[in-house]
Amino acid sequence: MKEQFARNISIARKEKRLTQEELAHMLGLSFQAVSKWENAQTMPDISLLPEISRILDVSIDKLLGYAAQNKRITIYEDxxxxxxxxxxxxxxxxxxxxxxxxxxxxxxxxxxxxxxxxxxxxxxxxxxxxxxxxxxxxxxxxxxxxxxxxxxxxxxxxxxxxxxxxxxxxxxxxxxxxxxxxxxxxxxxxxxxxxxxxxxxxxxxxxxxxxxxxxxxxxxxxxxxxxxxxxxxxxxxxxxxxxxxxxxxxxxxxxxxxxxxxxxxxxxxxxxxxxxxxxxx
Incomplete structure (x- = not known):
């Protein structure tokens, strides 16, 4: 799960055009903490997940690799x-x-x-x-x-x-x-x-x-x-x-x-x- 979360949070952060430092500042953390998440060394405390989800505009499920998406992707889904x-x-x-x-x-x-x-x-x-x-x-x-x-x-x-x-x-x-x-x-x-x-x-x-x-x-x-x-x-x-x-x-x-x-x-x-x-x- 660490590897999945690391990849997903990195992608979501870049989608929002945020640096690791900027995301860390918004969460009240050091940029090293975010870096460790994205390198699959550690995972955030569970209490931080709702705020990470809000900032990155992505569901907690998707961050953790349990859901594929929370927005319509293709025109063929309908x-x-x-x-x-x-x-x-x-x-x-x-x-x-x-x-x-x-x-x-x-x-x-x-x-x-x-x-x-x-x-x-x-x-x-x-x-x-x-x-x-x-x-x-x-x-x-x-x-x-x-x-x-x-x-x-x-x-x-x-x-x-x-x-x-x-x-x-x-x-x-x-x-x-x-x-x-x-x-x-x-x-x-x-x-x-x-x-x-x-x-x-x-x-x-x-x-x-x-x-x-x-x-x-x-x-x-x-x-x-x-x-x-x-x-x-x-x-x-x-x-x-x-x-x-x-x-x-x-x-x-x-x-x-x-x-x-x-x-x-x-x-x-x-x-x-x-x-x-x-x-x-």
Whole structure:
């Protein structure tokens, strides 16, 4: 819990553009106390948590790692409240690429990052992978569990915010579609370093991300928590991995009811680093 609290309070403090000294002054403490919290050396007295929560405008649950979020993150959270599956139940075409590259002929652990309503996570589970999946939407996670139950498979679906959540166990496959634009630029290096560190040797990452193009108009959806990516940016985090796919496409979309286009980078990268270099003997 110390590590989770340390990361969360550091992120929340920076979001408020406060220095450690400024936060400490507001709490009547020395800046060394805040520094120790953020370095996971100590935790604050329980009596300080309500005031820390008020100053940083974040719930105590989120600070302690028990809740993913206390504010609406995506524009799709309301859409997931309906009985229908907003994105349908057919898997993303990239799922078939995973089957081709790493068929589940042995036990393989897969994590679906930002699983939405669960169509891809359930597809992977139906095909024999050991699947975990997270999303920020309670309604989306409930649909994921329902879809898994209907298919007669198990998906470990849990609530987490992509900005806060860090891996602490190893996977063979990380998969994410249409989600990475919710990662703020200043957190990308740390997050992808974490994803890579907890990927087994020979494992793959199958990701896509929307990219800005001067010849494509901005999408009609107004997403306050979405952040721009540029061509080649995702690949830069994988310069030490084998790149199996780095294609870029432009496609038509009607998700908002208004026809528009998106540009997207698709990436498949394989961890070819020897196990010993990753600190696992």
């Amino acid at each position: 859409e997931y409240q309906t009985q229908d599956y907003y994105w349908g139940t057919e898997p993303n075409k990239a799922c078939y690429k995973v089957l081709e590259l790493m068929p589940p002929t042995k036990r393989l652990k897969l994590l679906d990052i930002g699983c939405g309503e669960g169509k891809d996570a359930v597809f992977f589970a139906r095909n024999g992978y050991e699947v975990s999946a997270f999303d920020v939407s309670d309604a989306g996670l409930e649909k994921t569990r329902r879809l898994a139950e209907q298919a007669g498979v198990r998906v470990n679906a849990f609530k987490a915010d992509i900005l806060d959540y860090r891996l602490d166990s190893h996977y063979d496959i990380l998969f994410s579609s249409g989600v990475l634009h919710y990662i703020k630029p200043e957190y990308r290096q740390e997050i992808f370093d974490n994803y890579k560190h907890y990927t087994n040797a020979g494992g793959i990452h199958v990701f896509n991300v929307f990219v800005q193009k001067p010849f494509i108009a901005p999408p009609p959806e107004k997403e306050p928590n979405a952040f721009a990516w540029h061509s080649g940016e995702l690949l830069a985090y994988y310069r030490d991995w084998l790149i199996a796919d780095s294609s870029e496409i432009v496609f038509d979309c009607n998700s908002s009811g208004i026809p528009h286009k998106h540009a997207m980078t698709k990436m498949i990268a394989r961890n070819e680093l020897p196990t010993i270099r990753r600190g696992r003997l």
